[in-house]
Amino acid sequence: MSDLRDHVVLLVGGVGGAKLALGLAEVLPTGSLTIIVNTADDFEHLGLHVSPDLDTVMYTLAGLANPLTGWGVEGDTFRAIEMVGRYGGPTWFRLGDSDLGTNLLRTVMLREGHTLTEITRQLCGALGIQHPILPMTDHTVQTWLDTDQGPLAFQEYFVRERWQPVVHRIRFVGAEEARPSEAVHEALEAASLIVFGPSNPFLSIDPILALPGVREQIAASDAPCVALSPIIGGEAVKGPAAKLMAELGVDVSPVGIVTHYRDLLDGIILDRVDSELRQPIEALNVRAMAEQTLMETREDKIRLAEKILNWAEENFE
Amino acid sequence: MSDLRDHVVLLVGGVGGAKLALGLAEVLPTGSLTIIVNTADDFEHLGLHVSPDLDTVMYTLAGLANPLTGWGVEGDTFRAIEMVGRYGGPTWFRLGDSDLGTNLLRTVMLREGHTLTEITRQLCGALGIQHPILPMTDHTVQTWLDTDQGPLAFQEYFVRERWQPVVHRIRFVGAEEARPSEAVHEALEAASLIVFGPSNPFLSIDPILALPGVREQIAASDAPCVALSPIIGGEAVKGPAAKLMAELGVDVSPVGIVTHYRDLLDGIILDRVDSELRQPIEALNVRAMAEQTLMETREDKIRLAEKILNWAEENFE
Numbered sequence: 001m002s003d004l005r006d007h008v009v010l011l012v013g014g015v016g017g018a019k020l021a022l023g024l025a026e027v028l029p030t031g032s033l034t035i036i037v038n039t040a041d042d043f044e045h046l047g048l049h050v051s052p053d054l055d056t057v058m059y060t061l062a063g064l065a066n067p068l069t070g071w072g073v074e075g076d077t078f079r080a081i082e083m084v085g086r087y088g089g090p091t092w093f094r095l096g097d098s099d100l101g102t103n104l105l106r107t108v109m110l111r112e113g114h115t116l117t118e119i120t121r122q123l124c125g126a127l128g129i130q131h132p133i134l135p136m137t138d139h140t141v142q143t144w145l146d147t148d149q150g151p152l153a154f155q156e157y158f159v160r161e162r163w164q165p166v167v168h169r170i171r172f173v174g175a176e177e178a179r180p181s182e183a184v185h186e187a188l189e190a191a192s193l194i195v196f197g198p199s200n201p202f203l204s205i206d207p208i209l210a211l212p213g214v215r216e217q218i219a220a221s222d223a224p225c226v227a228l229s230p231i232i233g234g235e236a237v238k239g240p241a242a243k244l245m246a247e248l249g250v251d252v253s254p255v256g257i258v259t260h261y262r263d264l265l266d267g268i269i270l271d272r273v274d275s276e277l278r279q280p281i282e283a284l285n286v287r288a289m290a291e292q293t294l295m296e297t298r299e300d301k302i303r304l305a306e307k308i309l310n311w312a313e314e315n316f317e
Numbered sequence: 318m319s320d321l322r323d324h325v326v327l328l329v330g331g332v333g334g335a336k337l338a339l340g341l342a343e344v345l346p347t348g349s350l351t352i353i354v355n356t357a358d359d360f361e362h363l364g365l366h367v368s369p370d371l372d373t374v375m376y377t378l379a380g381l382a383n384p385l386t387g388w389g390v391e392g393d394t395f396r397a398i399e400m401v402g403r404y405g406g407p408t409w410f411r412l413g414d415s416d417l418g419t420n421l422l423r424t425v426m427l428r429e430g431h432t433l434t435e436i437t438r439q440l441c442g443a444l445g446i447q448h449p450i451l452p453m454t455d456h457t458v459q460t461w462l463d464t465d466q467g468p469l470a471f472q473e474y475f476v477r478e479r480w481q482p483v484v485h486r487i488r489f490v491g492a493e494e495a496r497p498s499e500a501v502h503e504a505l506e507a508a509s510l511i512v513f514g515p516s517n518p519f520l521s522i523d524p525i526l527a528l529p530g531v532r533e534q535i536a537a538s539d540a541p542c543v544a545l546s547p548i549i550g551g552e553a554v555k556g557p558a559a560k561l562m563a564e565l566g567v568d569v570s571p572v573g574i575v576t577h578y579r580d581l582l583d584g585i586i587l588d589r590v591d592s593e594l595r596q597p598i599e600a601l602n603v604r605a606m607a608e609q610t611l612m613e614t615r616e617d618k619i620r621l622a623e624k625i626l627n628w629a630e631e632n633f634e
Contacts, residue, residue, distance in 0.1 A: 046421045046425055047364070047365075047424050047425045048421075073400075076396065077394060079394055079396075079413075079414035079417075079418065080397065080414045080417040080418040080421065083390075083416075083417070083418025083419055084421060084422050086443060086444070087418075087419070087422050087439070087440055087443040088443055089418075089421075089425075096396075097394065097396035097397045097400075097414040098396045098397065098399070098400040099400075100396075100397040100400070100417060100421075101396065101397040101398065101399065101400025101401040101406075102400055104363045104397065104401060104406075104417075105400075105401050107364050108363055108364045108406075111364060122405075126403060126404040126405055127403070
């Protein structure tokens with residue numbers, strides 16, 4: 001019988017997901033963890049192909065991430081973007097100077113014909129990252145939000161408008177014509193445990209699930225699928241998840257998360273403050289564990305990753 | 318009769334020429350100076366359109382230039398290029414972080430279809446520069462050097478190989494099909510005085526003269542044409558001019574400069590250490606003035622610019 005820790009596949013977006021990625025990366029040996037990252041937030045800015053979620057996960061695993069913001073490079077400066085501003089150019093997306101180095105090189109390599117998967121592999125290798133970080137696809141998928149201010153591209157909504165517009169609908173433009181990369185398909189095929197990170201279900205996990213075949217592959221997999229709730233006590237740890245769920249008429253709680261993922265989930269880890277929700281969730285045939293889920297320190301991340309793996313082994317093997 | 322100071326047109330490359338450009342910019346009122354800049358050193362690097370000479374002149378006139386190197390932005394950092402290096406990418410061309418801001422915006426604007434002339438006008442305007450800085454052309458011209466190490470593109474020769482290869486021949490690829498911009502043509506048409514800056518005649522001024530019609534326009538102009546010698550006491554103030562002249566079999570002296578520019582020059586300003594060369598130069602029907610030509614301080618630049626204008630007025634009006 002295969003060990004549940006043999007091949008853990010984690011699906012994530014940016015900052016929150018990266019924290020669990022770091023915890024699992026510390027706990028699992030090389031070869032036992034693959035991280036699939038949302039790329040529907042990717043966009044072209046100042047002529048560069050920017051991949052915010054990929055870089056957040058990469059910097060986090062490389063120990064380079066800014067601990068205050070969760071994204072960008074620790075101690076980074078903003079001289080380039082300030083110079084752009086001096087000329088009257090756009091400054092609403094604050095790319096740091098070190099971060100620009102990443103984006104410059106990625107953009108050049110994409111133009112040379114390398115895939116985002118191959119480029120990410122090379123960049124991560126240079127930073128000494130042991131576990132594969134996979135963009136969900138090598139095709140272009142772009143999140144658009146229909147809001148009370150009209151349709152907005154993801155970064156316009158998220159960064160420029162600070163997620164204040166009211167969202168009616170979310171669209172993943174290009175998803176139907178896109179394909180998950182071969183590496184993503186193989187990772188899911190080999191999965192012994194699938195984990196949805198504490199990322200925004202609507203903006204970070206859904207784009208991955210929207211790729212043709214991915215939802216079906218997860219549903220058909222023998223591997224149990226568990227999620228770490230991004231909602232704690234009715235609020236998102238970070239970002240627009242709670243606000244968005246309310247706007248879309250979804251229960252802003254781990255129950256809403258379980259309902260949203262529908263038939264995919266076998267289990268959910270929710271925070272202790274929500275422990276009274278274990279019962280209604282288990283009534284939906286989804287196992288639930290209440291834990292201290294806020295990950296502030298490195299130790300928090302490792303401890304939570306270990307707990308999730310132990311709990312999954314106890315419940316699903 | 319038109320005043321010789323009415324419309325001075327300065328032809329330059331990078332660092333040396335920028336010094337005289339600053340001097341003239343301080344002495345002449347707005348509307349009386351146009352600076353035409355070599356763009357045959359421009360190249361694509363890390364996906365960016367880099368215009369080293371344009372930026373050197375722009376930063377110098379904006380008071381932003383690094384006083385130690387003459388190029389780049391004072392106090393600039395190199396985080397982006399260091400990050401590129403961390404991934405194993407190319408670091409031989411050291412673009413500073415602020416400088417990257419300029420290059421990012423220029424590249425985006427070029428892709429949007431703006432001309433280099435229009436972009437340079439906008440960037441210079443944002444930096445408060447009063448005098449027009451004109452790229453010599455909106456077309457692509459690229460300096461190539463045939464050397465003992467084979468053919469090298471300009472920046473490979475100049476930066477990567479630190480101008481150590483021996484040069485047999487210099488080619489301005491694309492010059493024959495290029496055209497000077499309309500603004501350059503009009504400036505030369507309106508010129509009351511044409512000045513060749515103390516730039517490398519072979520690498521900085523010749524590309525401008527190689528554009529169809531420019532040499533003819535200068536030769537036919539009523540405006541006197543004077544050069545400031547980049548060679549002092551048999552040596553170049555900076556860069557490969559002296560080494561290159563020797564390799565090409567040209568006399569490494571102001572006499573060699575005069576001979577090189579042939580029929581174009583009416584006068585030359587040479588350094589006091591070369592004052593014994595005034596006579597042989599005047600025998601070639603070119604007026605010569607010996608002056609203290611090293612420009613270290615801001616005051617040096619202003620003083621020399623004033624002297625050149627006064628001398629030209631005395632001799633050519």
